[in-house]
Amino acid sequence: MIGKFIHCCSLHSLVYQQLRATALSTSLRSLRPHSTAVAMDKVYLRNAQNTEELHITFRYANQGLKLDRSFNFCRRMSERVDEALLRIRNNVEKELTKKSKKKPKGAAAVETPLTPITPNEIVVEFRREGSEEQILGVTFEELLKNSADGLKLRIHDTNFDVLLNQPWIDSVQLPSSILAGFPVYPLKLELEFASREHSRAEWYRAVKPANGIFNEKTSWERCAEGLIYQTSSSDVDHHLKLVIRPGNEQGILGPATECISKLPVQPGPIDCPFEQRHQYTKQPLSDPNAIRVVSYNLLADLYADGDYARKTLFPYCAANALKIDYRKQLFIKELLGYNADLMCLQEVDLKIFEHDLKHVLHSFTGIMTPKGTCAEGIALFYRSTRFELVKNYVLHLGDNISTLPVFTPLWNRIKSNEQLAKRICERSTTLQLSLLQVKETGRYVLVANTHLYFHPDADHIRLLQIGFSLIFVEHIYKQVIKERNITSQNIGLIFCGDFNSVPECGIYKLMTEQFVGKDFVDWSSNEEQAVKDVELRQPFLMSSACGTPPYTNYTTLFAACLDYIFYQSDCFDLLQSVPLPTLEQLSENEAIPSIKFPSDHVALVADLAFKSC
Incomplete structure (x- = not known):
């Protein structure tokens, strides 16, 4: 051209407050521009090679407690599991408290939790399959030294299978401009323990509802499979949804992630x-x-x-x-x-x-x-x-x-x-x-x-x-x-x-x-x-x-x-x-x-x- 990214009841309350103040914050998956369908009975641990970071992701759903939420924590491999479990328990408790105080439509705010919570009620602990003994006093590095096989995480009344370094989508984004008659593909796709060629992708389309909100009732029409979709004139005014299951060469597929385009497909130039x-x-x-x-x-x-x-x-x-x-x-x-x-x-x-x-x-x-x-x-x-x-x-x-x-x-x-x-x-x-x-x-x-x-x-x-x-x-x-x-x-x-x-x-x-x-x-x-x-x-x-x-x-x-x-x-x-x-x-x-x-x-x-x- 010219010119030219724990089970904590045995811990003293003072320790509890100190850890609560210094622990890393939780980021909820729902705040991201894409959503991952995390299985309700799995907890995903991810530690990239040569790094100290350990990401912990799970979805906790409890009808009795009226809670269904995905949690994402970032800890360190050198950290004792006791401390991380305490943080998990703290955030589950915080979500329950927020839920109980939520003001119902047409009613005054509820000051008393719908389900009273005390520190001894929410149990968070690691166990090995077939063992009743809690795992305490070890670091994550020691806990995961060989593998995560048979490792379980218990949160209240739910037991999770622990999966280590499963194929994962860290980030996916669709372009802001999508033209009919032109190929569309993820603007951004960041994978962990996975590769594009071993992942599975499907495209769907739908017209945005009158209220402007896509929800579980939205009817999505399947368009194609693969990471690249050749749009056509029939896609004009439709939003596109991309659903990807990350995979690796061993044939293992991780949880599906979906992303919806911010804008609908626009007419493309003709007779170029x-x-x-x-x-x-x-x-x-x-x-x-x-x-x-x-x-x-x-x-x-x-x-x-x-x-x-x-x-x-x-x-x-x-x-x-x-x-x-x-x-x-x-x-x-x-x-x-x-x-x-x-x-x-x-x-x-x-x-x-x-x-x-x-x-x-x-x-x-x-x-x-x-x-x-x-x-x-x-x-x-x-x-x-x-x-x-x-x-x-x-x-x-x-x-x-x-x-x-x-x-x-x-x-x-x-x-x-x-x-x-x-x-x-x-x-x-x-x-x-x-x-x-x-x-x-x-x-x-x-x-x-x-x-x-x-x-x-x-x-x-x-x-x-x-x-x-x-x-x-x-x-x-x-x-x-x-x-x-x-x-x-x-x-x-x-x-x-x-x-x-x-x-x-x-x-x-x-x-x-x-x-x-x-x-x-x-x-x-x-x-x-x-x-x-x-x-x-x-x-x-x-x-x-x-x-x-x-x-x-x-x-x-x-x-x-x-x-x-x-x-x-x-x-x-x-x-x-x-x-x-x-x-x-x-x-x-x-x-x-x-x-x-x-x-x-x-x-x-x-x-x-x-x-x-």
Whole structure:
């Protein structure tokens, strides 16, 4: 882009008060934005590896005492069970007292408990199955040293089976924006002792009742199963409910958790231009020598979410269409529809990579490379069934161009210009270079992905950045050929990215003509930092798969061709380049991003095929 989480009757009352004052507070499950169907006869203990925290969760229901409540405690493994049991008893008693004092409708407050409670009545204790002896004087670590098998927790007249480290959902949340015709999935899903692939999920829908409250009488219609649901127009105005049972590879399922969307499904945009482009990519490529490549700048949220973006960069874009919860639905559906083999993405938010792309692009393996300390970066996704990752290289240019031996010749020619040297070394520009092997053929693909520095007077910086990048690529390319004992016909280079450079500039010339002379105009884009007596060469015969279209970036402030898929033309043939959106489509809502375009850039899509040996 341009510009851019006890049984306590034997204890003295003073000890009771001290423990009561210092114990950790209880958080009730009902206060969370999701609810877990905790079994009434189970108590769940969870202690993550290498941690001291012990979470205790159970549901206590007693009709006689008119209590049905889930409790969640956080204790420590080094704590004596006596102290924790005292805390449990205290909170059960407190809930009973609150219940007894609750004012019935149309009646005065009840000052006397409905069921009188004394300290000796509520029994809370641990026992082993078949034993009448209380377990006291040990820590939780000692209690659970071997396992929780046969361990029971008694609360008043209820006996609970103790389960240790069962599959568990710590947090689940649905997105605030759900569009009809687009995939929906948990915005957030945090699992303990469980995995997504072994968990079970079901989707339901319902129209919110007239009183605005969902309850046990609400009729929910089952829609689908699985963690991803493809919504349709029939879901409009319905709230969605996701019910998940966490599971592990042993086939054990934990208690179900449900989450209801805050807002109903909204109508999605229709006739998005990327849907027309999908007509060229209806099926994945079947030729083992063919590779479909996508390069796409997604527009990171930190560049779209702010007053500067709303008022200066993209004032023409509807406010809701700039929000990441809206935009990500569009670019995820767009990416899925290209049926690609390789996807080189730029301006990828770390949170989007972790919580969205990694899980929705489930046929792919993703590699994320942050851009310095920034919350966004570049990412490669490769189809897992087709490629095996041999090695991934990360080059932070600013940190390495003055230190890596391979860069010494070029660095020595520019380092005397202190302003130039300082500026290029302060940049967070990153190159991601991945060596992949095609499983079907054994051939190799060297995939480079980058997002070069933007500034109007920085043509010289970008040209140097691509020069250093190609030096590194050439070094790795030769190293792979030597180490793998292969010929150049069995390895091909694909270089993708947002180069922030128009075709008239030196980057395109260097990539496609292999040479930029010392007198080229880019070297003088900043007079004080002008590059003197430097020429660049690179050994690869490269072509632009999508040519030089008028626009790959289109805003009211700037519109031009900045993005490219360069490929090694003596190694690959170009099978097709998917047509880009028309000017009419790009300007339908003045510019992009818009309600139909999730980014200020458009995706490039091309099919390549290895040449016959």
